[in-house]
Amino acid sequence: LQFVESDNLGLEHVAFALATPEDVDSAAKHLVNMGVDLISEPHRSDDLGGGYRLTFNDPEGRCIMLAALLEAVAPRSEISNQPIQLSHVVFNTVDINAAVEFWTQVVGLRVSDWSENQMAFLRCNNRHHSVAFNQAEWTSVNHIAYDFRDTDAFFQRLGVLRHLGFVPIWGPGRHGPGNNAFAYFGDPVGYVPEVTTGLIDVEESNWVPRVWQRVPEQSDLWGTAGPPSDDARARMAGSPEPTVRSAGGT
Ligand SMILES: [Fe+2]
Known part of the structure; x- marks a missing residue:
């Protein structure tokens, strides 16, 4: 979860993990075949979390990110009363x-x-x-x-x-x-x-x-x-x- 400073409340983007960079590339082909304009083509990112990603909008303007090789953090399942x-x-x-x-x-x-x-x-x-x-x-x-x-x-x-x-x-x-x-x-x-x-x-x-x-x-x-x-x-x-x-x- 990432909070971004903005004048408005709302969604900046929603991200889904894919297994491999090749999956990101084939997702890009699928999206283009379905008539979707990519906001960003598959690329290696220096942004927080890194990885290999693409972004596009849904029909209401929500930004969707598909990404592989994101930097992970250790699971928190041992902490009893905090979100996992x-x-x-x-x-x-x-x-x-x-x-x-x-x-x-x-x-x-x-x-x-x-x-x-x-x-x-x-x-x-x-x-x-x-x-x-x-x-x-x-x-x-x-x-x-x-x-x-x-x-x-x-x-x-x-x-x-x-x-x-x-x-x-x-x-x-x-x-x-x-x-x-x-x-x-x-x-x-x-x-x-x-x-x-x-x-x-x-x-x-x-x-x-x-x-x-x-x-x-x-x-x-x-x-x-x-x-x-x-x-x-x-x-x-x-x-x-x-x-x-x-x-x-x-
Ligand atoms: Fe709910």
């Missing part, structure tokens, strides 16, 4: 069907589940979702989720946050799609970080996407969260982002 990895990011989209079509057909993600026609959950590996889209009035970041080792670590972090003066704007609870425990917070800048754990893995060979109903029994499995408040909804609506940008990772 990014879990997922949810984007607000003005056209969920167009977003899902592009991110499956062009970017190559797969649909894991839908929440009626309101949300779509997409995976790039066997984790249920790394990206999800939420139908909304404008293009923006809905929330970013940080993964904790287990339910104990999840609640320990909620305890730490409570002592720091932060109580969830929604949750704790457990979602239907993905089956992950959730607690959403409003940070001082305007983003919505989610503390999460327990996101399920998908077995690729026999997973059949389903459409979840937006009813309490399916969206709040523990019955602890209730519906999100107006404040939570407003924060998750995010700040409108320009739909055409040339930003993003050189």
Whole structure:
């Protein structure tokens, strides 16, 4: 995760790791064949994390990076009450069907589940979702989720946050799609970080996407969260982002 100083809230870019530089080159060919204009052709980067990368925009102007050979840091799984990895990011989209079509057909993600026609959950590996889209009035970041080792670590972090003066704007609870425990917070800048754990893995060979109903029994499995408040909804609506940008990772 990289924070970049800016006058606006929003996504600078979202990056996916590919196995080899050759995969980045073949992704470039695929993207060009699909009619995508690359922002940057595959190249070795001196930017933070290094690696061999390319960037391009989706139809709403989100910058996507595909990269190999990024510099890695040691896993943090032994630290009990700190996040061990990014879990997922949810984007607000003005056209969920167009977003899902592009991110499956062009970017190559797969649909894991839908929440009626309101949300779509997409995976790039066997984790249920790394990206999800939420139908909304404008293009923006809905929330970013940080993964904790287990339910104990999840609640320990909620305890730490409570002592720091932060109580969830929604949750704790457990979602239907993905089956992950959730607690959403409003940070001082305007983003919505989610503390999460327990996101399920998908077995690729026999997973059949389903459409979840937006009813309490399916969206709040523990019955602890209730519906999100107006404040939570407003924060998750995010700040409108320009739909055409040339930003993003050189
Ligand atoms: Fe989430």
